[in-house]
Amino acid sequence: MPYFDAASSAPLHPMARAALQAALDEGWADPARLYREGRRARMLLDAARETAAEAVGCRPDELVFTASGTHAVHQGIAGALAGRRRVGRRVVVSAVEHSSVLHAAGEDAAVVPVERSGRVELAAFTAALAGDTALACLQSANHEVGTEQPVAEAAEACRAAGVPLLVDAAQSLGWGPVADGWSLLTASAHKWGGPAGVGLLAVRKGVRFAPQGPADERESGRSPGFPNLPAIVAAAASLRAVRAEAAAEAARLSALVDRIRARVPELVPDTEVVGDPVRRLPHLVTFSCLYVDGETLLSELDREGFSVSSGSSCTSSTLTPSHVLRAMGVLSEGNVRVSLPYGTSAQEVDRFLAVLPGVVSSVRERLGVPVGTGADAAGPAALVVDALGKRCPIPVIELAKVIGRVPVGGTVTVLSDDEAARLDIPAWCGMREQEYVGAEPRERGAAYTVRRLV
Amino acid sequence: MPYFDAASSAPLHPMARAALQAALDEGWADPARLYREGRRARMLLDAARETAAEAVGCRPDELVFTASGTHAVHQGIAGALAGRRRVGRRVVVSAVEHSSVLHAAGEDAAVVPVERSGRVELAAFTAALAGDTALACLQSANHEVGTEQPVAEAAEACRAAGVPLLVDAAQSLGWGPVADGWSLLTASAHKWGGPAGVGLLAVRKGVRFAPQGPADERESGRSPGFPNLPAIVAAAASLRAVRAEAAAEAARLSALVDRIRARVPELVPDTEVVGDPVRRLPHLVTFSCLYVDGETLLSELDREGFSVSSGSSCTSSTLTPSHVLRAMGVLSEGNVRVSLPYGTSAQEVDRFLAVLPGVVSSVRERLGVPVGTGADAAGPAALVVDALGKRCPIPVIELAKVIGRVPVGGTVTVLSDDEAARLDIPAWCGMREQEYVGAEPRERGAAYTVRRLV
Numbered sequence: 005m006p007y008f009d010a011a012s013s014a015p016l017h018p019m020a021r022a023a024l025q026a027a028l029d030e031g032w033a034d035p036a037r038l039y040r041e042g043r044r045a046r047m048l049l050d051a052a053r054e055t056a057a058e059a060v061g062c063r064p065d066e067l068v069f070t071a072s073g074t075h076a077v078h079q080g081i082a083g084a085l086a087g088r089r090r091v092g093r094r095v096v097v098s099a100v101e102h103s104s105v106l107h108a109a110g111e112d113a114a115v116v117p118v119e120r121s122g123r124v125e126l127a128a129f130t131a132a133l134a135g136d137t138a139l140a141c142l143q144s145a146n147h148e149v150g151t152e153q154p155v156a157e158a159a160e161a162c163r164a165a166g167v168p169l170l171v172d173a174a175q176s177l178g179w180g181p182v183a184d185g186w187s188l189l190t191a192s193a194h195k196w197g198g199p200a201g202v203g204l205l206a207v208r209k210g211v212r213f214a215p216q217g218p219a220d221e222r223e224s225g226r227s228p229g230f231p232n233l234p235a236i237v238a239a240a241a242s243l244r245a246v247r248a249e250a251a252a253e254a255a256r257l258s259a260l261v262d263r264i265r266a267r268v269p270e271l272v273p274d275t276e277v278v279g280d281p282v283r284r285l286p287h288l289v290t291f292s293c294l295y296v297d298g299e300t301l302l303s304e305l306d307r308e309g310f311s312v313s314s315g316s317s318c319t320s321s322t323l324t325p326s327h328v329l330r331a332m333g334v335l336s337e338g339n340v341r342v343s344l345p346y347g348t349s350a351q352e353v354d355r356f357l358a359v360l361p362g363v364v365s366s367v368r369e370r371l372g373v374p375v376g377t378g379a380d381a382a383g384p385a386a387l388v389v390d391a392l393g394k395r396c397p398i399p400v401i402e403l404a405k406v407i408g409r410v411p412v413g414g415t416v417t418v419l420s421d422d423e424a425a426r427l428d429i430p431a432w433c434g435m436r437e438q439e440y441v442g443a444e445p446r447e448r449g450a451a452y453t454v455r456r457l458v
Numbered sequence: 459m460p461y462f463d464a465a466s467s468a469p470l471h472p473m474a475r476a477a478l479q480a481a482l483d484e485g486w487a488d489p490a491r492l493y494r495e496g497r498r499a500r501m502l503l504d505a506a507r508e509t510a511a512e513a514v515g516c517r518p519d520e521l522v523f524t525a526s527g528t529h530a531v532h533q534g535i536a537g538a539l540a541g542r543r544r545v546g547r548r549v550v551v552s553a554v555e556h557s558s559v560l561h562a563a564g565e566d567a568a569v570v571p572v573e574r575s576g577r578v579e580l581a582a583f584t585a586a587l588a589g590d591t592a593l594a595c596l597q598s599a600n601h602e603v604g605t606e607q608p609v610a611e612a613a614e615a616c617r618a619a620g621v622p623l624l625v626d627a628a629q630s631l632g633w634g635p636v637a638d639g640w641s642l643l644t645a646s647a648h649k650w651g652g653p654a655g656v657g658l659l660a661v662r663k664g665v666r667f668a669p670q671g672p673a674d675e676r677e678s679g680r681s682p683g684f685p686n687l688p689a690i691v692a693a694a695a696s697l698r699a700v701r702a703e704a705a706a707e708a709a710r711l712s713a714l715v716d717r718i719r720a721r722v723p724e725l726v727p728d729t730e731v732v733g734d735p736v737r738r739l740p741h742l743v744t745f746s747c748l749y750v751d752g753e754t755l756l757s758e759l760d761r762e763g764f765s766v767s768s769g770s771s772c773t774s775s776t777l778t779p780s781h782v783l784r785a786m787g788v789l790s791e792g793n794v795r796v797s798l799p800y801g802t803s804a805q806e807v808d809r810f811l812a813v814l815p816g817v818v819s820s821v822r823e824r825l826g827v828p829v830g831t832g833a834d835a836a837g838p839a840a841l842v843v844d845a846l847g848k849r850c851p852i853p854v855i856e857l858a859k860v861i862g863r864v865p866v867g868g869t870v871t872v873l874s875d876d877e878a879a880r881l882d883i884p885a886w887c888g889m890r891e892q893e894y895v896g897a898e899p900r901e902r903g904a905a906y907t908v909r910r911l912v
Binding site: 005007009012013014015016021024028032033034037038039040041042071072073074075078103104107108110192194199200201203217218219220221228229230231232233234235299302303305306310311312313319321 | 459461463466467468469470475478482486487488491492493494495496525526527528529532557558561562564646648653654655657671672673674675682683684685686687688689753756757759760764765766767773775
């Protein structure tokens, strides 16, 4: 049963399992104690720290283990901000950072836009560093669309501006070290096949850092609580193991992703593959299917045995599309993220490609999706469609159904209170070569107007 | 090789290991996802929550899993304080709470003294609840001396005062539920034989609680980060398992502890067994040995195969005796905490009792400890001993060496800059029936004066 959601959580790497087993026997005691069980635990902890530091590319005393990647982000951002309190409170982030970074950065953060590929706008990022900026955050690669960020260039801009750069390397650390120049780095073990419960926080020597929260002597005062030693040992061992295989596995999975990127638009009409086609993670690809309800699509794929995730609004508890897709300005309906775990076979990918077209067309059929624009342009020059109370992808389907009824040059206005419409109606216009006139706020939702061009 | 430091961290219970194994296969995916691996993870998480809630004695929706006991304490105290911000910021704690509670409560906390047994002074605790108290914290039982706290009475006082009570049940939850009446409860899985990396935080319905730190949707917003599911499953399974054996095992270990409590003072001269002899944890006993260096004692016991811990100053990085022993006002030198893990045999305890006297006397011999007061009282009526720069137990040994040289009614003044002297010189006077006159601060350390009575 192919699991294609490694970017959420990767299955445990065999090396992680073996190391965890061993460390359950040898590493359950308190490494701060001086008796033999404690000394043994301390040796395991020291060795794990050296292994992880080598993979990160830092000194062991620059690296601490945290309770998760989220904890690493929270503690890293809070500590860096407190260490730079005299400079200011301003945080610069890209618009497509992980939610843990955005939440820790706070509502007053300066959010730098991204290109349609998901890559941060470097000039805007550099400009944002001015003034009282205390910290800048940029992920190494995006978790939803796989686009690699220009970390080296951003680090150079940060160095010139005297601003520390925190790199969230959660998605990429298993594939290789982050480009030099970062001041703080965070990562999460269960993303590379390590166990849950372990994050990494590296803080370069010389970076001002003041740990926040109640005092605790563990992990240089930077990560409170009894260390989760068996999991730490497993995290370090699996990081070394995946790194040893990374180059070969990246080449192999990258070719499989290229196959998906090329074949999906050929096999499934009205799809948009998103994210940078070249500067990207090797194992991750995301596409959106017009006129498809993401939740139904995921559940149909699950029925066929494929586990994938989605940034569509209908699969989130907030009823808004993913902030990443929104920032990129791409279609959000029928969104599918495929992230291949280590060892995924070409056969599994081929089977996915064989199954996907039927699944998408069956979902579309059930939703009554129109075929073609239709030629009957005998209707009025302006039509209004009431899609209030209807969720993605219905407003776009309603639009597609009636666009053929207005003459070329005529307009269709869709009334919708679905947040996804704001993203998907303009995206539909782009895909269909129609003109998006704009949105006007209404008491309930907004009125989206489209001019028929073809 | 007997490991007698269960209160630091218990070896993994066989049930924890088995459950962890199973959950590594079944529970590595994200329980928030809707595909089969996610649904399976969610089922495991739900089942673990029900099991843990039953053991705690709360509703499943009142309980969240945290990354450690320390995280549970930090998040519990911060959330409770934020929820009661309008009432005030004052926190009431006993003087013998775990350091995580004291640090989270902050420097302005009202610290309630304890009796010599380590039991909180209930009248003082009740009185402290007045005014703008936002939260009170009382452990269920002390982690260093095993004394059970009057939680039911404290809860009643809190109820009357309208103050929520947070009970840190880290040391006792494996032995049984906490008495009713608490508002918040925290615990730590590796203390009961569960894995590291799992804490519990229970917040009763109706208790005002506002989670602090960056927003995160996990665990009802009360515990950020990807859930450490295999460890959570193992924690819950092992809690149920130890509870099933708790009554029988408590009776058995309690008898072994009684044996230690009775035999140590008989076998080893000049020892003080501390903590409440009756209202105590079943598996934990602490005693202090006069004229003994705690670090040497631990290392000699380790050489004999016994792993114990100590609250002596010389075994801590801060060079001060444990705050618990200080608050109780008991001897801190040569301090040994024995905490028996599940399954400890009578033979192991007997072997400990057979080994201890020789170890203590060899340490004392090396330190040149005087035997008896000596009868030569022909010296001056007042003697000053310079023990500056000398660490515990040397200042007390120097005192004992010269007390016989002053006549009855004469005084010895010890100059010492060792923090342990403040506790141990009065304790020595109590054990030797000499009069402790008092301490006067000096430029370096203090001058401690003792009057010879016998």
